[in-house]
Amino acid sequence: MSHCENILGQISFYLDDELHDNEYAEIEQHLRDCTDCSDRFEQERMLLAQVRNAQPLYQAPSELRARIAEQLSEISPGIDVPQRLRRRVKQTLSQFWEPAPASSFSFTPVRILAMALVVATIGFAGYLMAYTQRQTVQPTGDFARMAVDTHMRRIKGQLPLEIETTSPGEISSWFAGKVSFSLELPNYQEASGQEKLYHLEGGRLVAFNNDYAAFVAYRMRHRPITLVATSYTVARPSGGEEIFTKGLTFHYQNVNGFKLITWTDRGLTYALVSDLEERGQQSCLVCHAGTKDRDFIEDLKMKL
Incomplete structure (x- = not known):
């Protein structure tokens, strides 16, 4: 069996978190180097996303x-x-x-x-x-498209981080003076001592609308999560399905097989990109990991 055949045989297990840490690293490196396998990976990931997003027309008795x-x-x-x-x-x-x-x-x-x-x-x-x-779907806004493109470039190894650290405070300080807004990353996991649900990898600047937006990289269950933030005066969320909860309006879309959630809060516009289950609402844990936020995340779930 060739190396490509072996990698392709592991893709479904990669997408379902069924591998060991060293196997994830081997597959990700191969996908960065092999265009054919990378294309096959994207096809299976998008198909899996369609299966997970499919909803019954009604609740079976x-x-x-x-x-x-x-x-x-x-x-x-x-x-x-x-x-x-x-x-x-x-x-x-x-x-x-x-x-x-x-x-x-x-x-x-x-x-x-x-x-x-x-x-x-x-x-x-x-x-x-x-x-x-x-x-009939509303068009995806420029900010949302940029967030998904940035996420894809990160997965392909084309977007190196400018700061690599697991400290939210260090990343927040690094962005100070580099962007025209104040970004304070929450520190729920470290402050509460609770189980680590996600891993913070680092951040960098990304160009948007003749300015810079903040890009923060996370990983949850070996899956990458991208958080992009900019000022509300530069970009506003639009398009997709609107979900109202806790006084905020979230816009959910599936773009190129990725789950995209955009919203505005306290003068900033955010975009979360992942390939997690359902609407990808579990990615919200990077900002809302506290117990009081669990109802908020539940509201973003698909209602069957």
Whole structure:
């Protein structure tokens, strides 16, 4: 098996956080060096995003869910399903199906394959819906496009950080005097001593509208997260789906397979870019990791 074939065989596990740290580094380095594998990676990532973003048109009645679960439980397993596939299907399926108690419904091999077929069908339907509706979506603003482009350049290794540190205070101080606004990164994780939900990598300046915006790089579960900030007088969020919560208006969009959330707060306009599940609302933990903010993040979830 060639090195490219080996890397391509690991892409799905990379996207589902099923690898070890050294495997992530090896794949990311190969994707930076190999255009063909990088293209294949983008195709699978976008397909996975379509599957995860697909939503049922209505909530299935509990009686129907119970009947399907009962029918699946009567199927005799005749094959073995790898543990990684089981986890991947359960992770994706959990976004569409509220699982029954473990005592009454377990994930046997045949059920795993049956559910995988259901998820694939939903994903294809979601792709068709996105294709037919894309002409009606509000256009993505310049600031939002810049944020996504910056995120992609960072992933490809084309955007080195100008300051590398895990200290929010050091990054905030570094931006002082370099941008025309004040950016104070929160320090929830260090101040509370709570479990580290994300890793701060560093920051840099990025050009926007004849000025500089602030770019901050994070990583959560080995996945990159980009935060871009500028003054409200320079850019305002627009386009996509509007979500109102806690007195703020968030704009959610899926751009090139990435989850993009933009909003304005206290004179600044922000953009968060990631490929996390659902709307990517977990990326908001980089600014709202406190317990009091959990309801706020829940409000950004897709309502099935």
